[in-house]
Structure formats: structure tokens, C-alpha cells
Amino acid sequence: MWNVGLTGGLASGKSVVGRELEQLGCCVIRMDDLGHEVLKQGGEAYANVVSAFGPSILNPDGSIDRRRLGQLVFGSPDQLAKLNGLVHPAIHARAQALAKGFAASHPDAIIVTEAAILIETGSYRDYDRLIVAVCTPEQQIERAIARGGLSRAEVLERLSRQLPIAEKAAYADFVIDTSGTEESTREQARAVYAQLRSLAR
Numbered sequence: 001m002w003n004v005g006l007t008g009g010l011a012s013g014k015s016v017v018g019r020e021l022e023q024l025g026c027c028v029i030r031m032d033d034l035g036h037e038v039l040k041q042g043g044e045a046y047a048n049v050v051s052a053f054g055p056s057i058l059n060p061d062g063s064i065d066r067r068r069l070g071q072l073v074f075g076s077p078d079q080l081a082k083l084n085g086l087v088h089p090a091i092h093a094r095a096q097a098l099a100k101g102f103a104a105s106h107p108d109a110i111i112v113t114e115a116a117i118l119i120e121t122g123s124y125r126d127y128d129r130l131i132v133a134v135c136t137p138e139q140q141i142e143r144a145i146a147r148g149g150l151s152r153a154e155v156l157e158r159l160s161r162q163l164p165i166a167e168k169a170a171y172a173d174f175v176i177d178t179s180g181t182e183e184s185t186r187e188q189a190r191a192v193y194a195q196l197r198s199l200a201r
Contacts, residue, residue, distance in 0.1 A: 001103040002110045002200040003126070007118040008133030009162045010155065011143035013178025013185055017133050018114040020189035027102035031115035034091045039064050044090035052082060067149060074157050110196055119168050120161075129199070131192060132172035134165045135179040 006021075006028075008014040015030075022028040038045040041062055049064065050057065057069045073079040095113065103109045112131075118124040135143075137159070144155040169175050174195070176188045 003128050004110060004112045004196060005118045005124050005127035005130045006112050006114040007116060007168065009116055009140060009165050010158050011140045012133045012165060013135055014114055014133040016178060016182055016185045017176050017189045018112060020186045021112050021193055024193045026110045026112045028112045028114055029095050029098050031091055034094045035087060038087060038090040045087045048086045052086060108200060110200055117162060119163055119171050124171060129173040130171055131174045131176060132168050133176050133178050134169050139179055
């Protein structure tokens with residue numbers, strides 16, 4: 001089994017890279033998706049997060065309003081640390097279960113963990129190789145706003161909590177430039193996959 005980290009920050013294009021690697025046969029674990037799952041009603045972190053942050057974070061149907069929760073925590077390092085302490089253990093437990101299950105059926109597996117802050121948390125050291133998706137900061141802002149749901153101010157606040165992409169690239173074994181066309185990004189991902197597959201052998 002070969003463990004690969006995939007990072008790059010908010011709206012850096014790493015999801016395009018992840019989808020291409022998945023199509024090529026990698027098991028891609030998306031930490032952001034797992035974060036959504038553990039915060040759903042009945043999810044492992046739901047009750048503790050509601051207890052910690054109060055009913056003001058809930059929608060009328062009882063689900064957590066992630067934008068409202070984000071507004072509470074992203075301006076406060078202490079509140080963000082509290083949220084991470086409640087959510088991250090559940091996310092990592094799910095990720096480990098997914099990796100173990102995939103490796104059991106694919107002994108020569110390449111498992112790719114896609115997450116925005118692998119470097120900031122120091123967890124990049126847990127991987128055999130690290131891929132960093134890079135683009136310009138302005139592209140990050142434009143892409144994040146275009147997805148909907150976040151204002152420019154909210155995007156800038158989130159980016160302020162992450163290392164600049166240029167600094168992240170210094171940690172990379174592989175850098176994929178996503179500032180061009182999607183096909184260019186996919187082509188680079190295919191080239192990286194070929195190298196990973198060679199290393200994994």
C-alpha cells in the first residue's frame with residue numbers, strides 16, 4: 001500500500017486532480033466530504049458540536065448550518081481549535097477505515113488523501129509522497145466565490161488560516177499547476193500517477 005497526500009488549499013484545483021487519480025484506480029479519501037458526513041444529524045460529531053456551539057448553528061430542520069458555524073469559528077483561533085478537536089477524531093477514524101478496507105482488497109493500492117491543510121497540521125509527514133496543487137491566489141478567490149455560498153471577505157478569512165500556496169509547494173514531491181485548462185491539470189495528474197505507480201512497485 002502506498003499513501004499519498006494531496007493538498008493545496010482552498011479552491012486550488014486539488015479536487016480535479018483527485019478525480020483524475022480516482023479514475024486511474026487510486027482510492028481517494030476526501031477529508032472535506034468526511035467532515036460533512038460526521039456533522040450530519042446522526043453523525044459522530046453532530047451532538048458534540050451542537051452542544052458546544054448552541055442551537056443558533058442549526059437550520060429549521062435540525063441540520064447544522066455550516067456557513068453559520070464557519071462564521072463563528074473562522075474569526076477565532078480558540079473556537080476553530082474547539083471545533084477541530086470535536087470533528088477531526090471522527091474524520092480520521094472514517095479515513096482509516098476507508099483506507100484499511102481498500103487496502104484489504106487492493107494489496108498494491110495507491111491511497112490518496114485529499115485535504116486542504118495537510119501541511120499546516122503537520123500530517124503531511126504521514127504520507128509516502130505529497131502532491132500540491134497550485135494556482136494564483138486570485139484564482140483561488142475567484143473559484144471559491146464562484147462555487148457560491150461564500151463572500152470575498154469570508155474567502156479571504158479562510159485563506160488567512162492557510163499557508164500561501166507558494167510556501168506549500170516547497171513541501172511537495174509533485175507540484176501540479178492548475179492555473180491552466182482542466183485538461184492540462186488532468187494531463188499532469190496522469191503523469192504523476194505513472195510515477196507513483198512506478199514507485200509503488
